[in-house]
Amino acid sequence: MKELPQTVFVVDDDDAVRNSLKLLLKSAGLHAEVFGSAPEFMSKYDAAQPGVLVLDVRMPGMSGLELQHELNLRGAAIPVIFITGHGDIPMAVEAMQHGAFDFLQKPFRDQDLLDRVQRALTRDTEYRAKLRHTDRIRERLASLSPREREVLELVTQGKANKMVAGDLGVSQRTVEIHRAHVMQKMEAGSLAELVRMMMAIARQP
Amino acid sequence: MLRAAMVASDENGNGASMDGGTARVRTIIVAGQSSQRTRKVLHALRGFTNVIWPTSLESALAQTRSNDAGCLVIADDLSEEPIDEFLQEARELRRSLPIFVITDPDDVAEAVSAMRHGATKVIEIPPSYAALCDEVMRAVQ
Numbered sequence: 001m002k003e004l005p006q007t008v009f010v011v012d013d014d015d016a017v018r019n020s021l022k023l024l025l026k027s028a029g030l031h032a033e034v035f036g037s038a039p040e041f042m043s044k045y046d047a048a049q050p051g052v053l054v055l056d057v058r059m060p061g062m063s064g065l066e067l068q069h070e071l072n073l074r075g076a077a078i079p080v081i082f083i084t085g086h087g088d089i090p091m092a093v094e095a096m097q098h099g100a101f102d103f104l105q106k107p108f109r110d111q112d113l114l115d116r117v118q119r120a121l122t123r124d125t126e127y128r129a130k131l132r133h134t135d136r137i138r139e140r141l142a143s144l145s146p147r148e149r150e151v152l153e154l155v156t157q158g159k160a161n162k163m164v165a166g167d168l169g170v171s172q173r174t175v176e177i178h179r180a181h182v183m184q185k186m187e188a189g190s191l192a193e194l195v196r197m198m199m200a201i202a203r204q205p
Numbered sequence: 206m207l208r209a210a211m212v213a214s215d216e217n218g219n220g221a222s223m224d225g226g227t228a229r230v231r232t233i234i235v236a237g238q239s240s241q242r243t244r245k246v247l248h249a250l251r252g253f254t255n256v257i258w259p260t261s262l263e264s265a266l267a268q269t270r271s272n273d274a275g276c277l278v279i280a281d282d283l284s285e286e287p288i289d290e291f292l293q294e295a296r297e298l299r300r301s302l303p304i305f306v307i308t309d310p311d312d313v314a315e316a317v318s319a320m321r322h323g324a325t326k327v328i329e330i331p332p333s334y335a336a337l338c339d340e341v342m343r344a345v346q
Contacts, residue, residue, distance in 0.1 A: 089308065089316045089329045096320035103317045
């Protein structure tokens with residue numbers, strides 16, 4: 001499947017700010033899409049599209065903080081960089097507590113924003129790579145039979161084949177066969193790798 | 206340089222809860238150099254028992270590691286180490302410990318940096334001593 005391009009989404013109700021940010025981002029070789037309001041952005045945003053959101057805090061109608069809340073409710077993990085001309089500490093703390101990547105006060109230096117955008121894009125790339133990795137593990141997990149799942153759970157708890165056989169009421173040879181199938185289906189080279197896979201999906205909802 | 210102080214604990218170091226109950230009171234650790242701001246923070250917290258102001262950052266981290274720790278208040282600059290590094294160390298030691306950072310009013314950049322490095326909340330002082338006490342109260346209850 002073809003990767004979608006990384007995009008810097010800019011949401012700001014001020015035309016001049018939107019246009020200057022678009023020019024700045026373009027001059028840095030970044031693909032940018034600009035929106036004049038939070039609802040306009042929400043109506044067009046596709047969570048599968050990688051990128052970063054540069055978001056004004058104060059906008060008429062839905063504010064930037066409300067848009068962040070809405071994105072969180074939808075489980076969208078896009079990094080958000082807030083920009084504001086009227087920021088205060090409670091506002092910045094609220095944004096950061098809700099997972100903002102950064103919070104910048106206007107006026108800021110162009111390079112400061114570009115640096116943060118680049119860091120946010122890197123984080124988004126890493127996050128999506130982790131997500132793809134755990135998705136692949138989940139797909140492999142779904143291919144296991146119920147008995148193989150039971151064996152997987154017990155061996156990743158550190159139990160030896162003999163103990164697993166006792167727990168499941170089957171022969172040790174049967175456990176060995178199931179275990180071999182588990183290793184093959186999960187594409188795990190070792191028990192340690194299998195444990196790491198299970199930990200990776202446990203960490204990620 | 207941090208100076209030692211034990212504030213408002215009883216002679217056994219156990220203290221009583223704010224509502225007069227007898228439940229174990231968790232320690233409120235204050236970190237900050239000997240400055241007017243640190244003293245004001247300590248003064249604001251005078252109604253709490255088991256407020257400690259460790260002698261060094263190492264000691265503050267050791268207290269943070271303790272199961273009795275209720276919260277950490279970073280009251281002021283730490284002359285021996287940047288706040289963000291200390292904050293990160295404390296956060297790594299105790300993932301769930303409430304850590305409050307006191308900043309000057311309107312220092313948004315410092316507040317954002319503190320949040321990024323693991324602060325639970327940043328409180329600007331002055332004016333919000335009451336907000337600090339509310340947060341500390343919630344943390345130790």
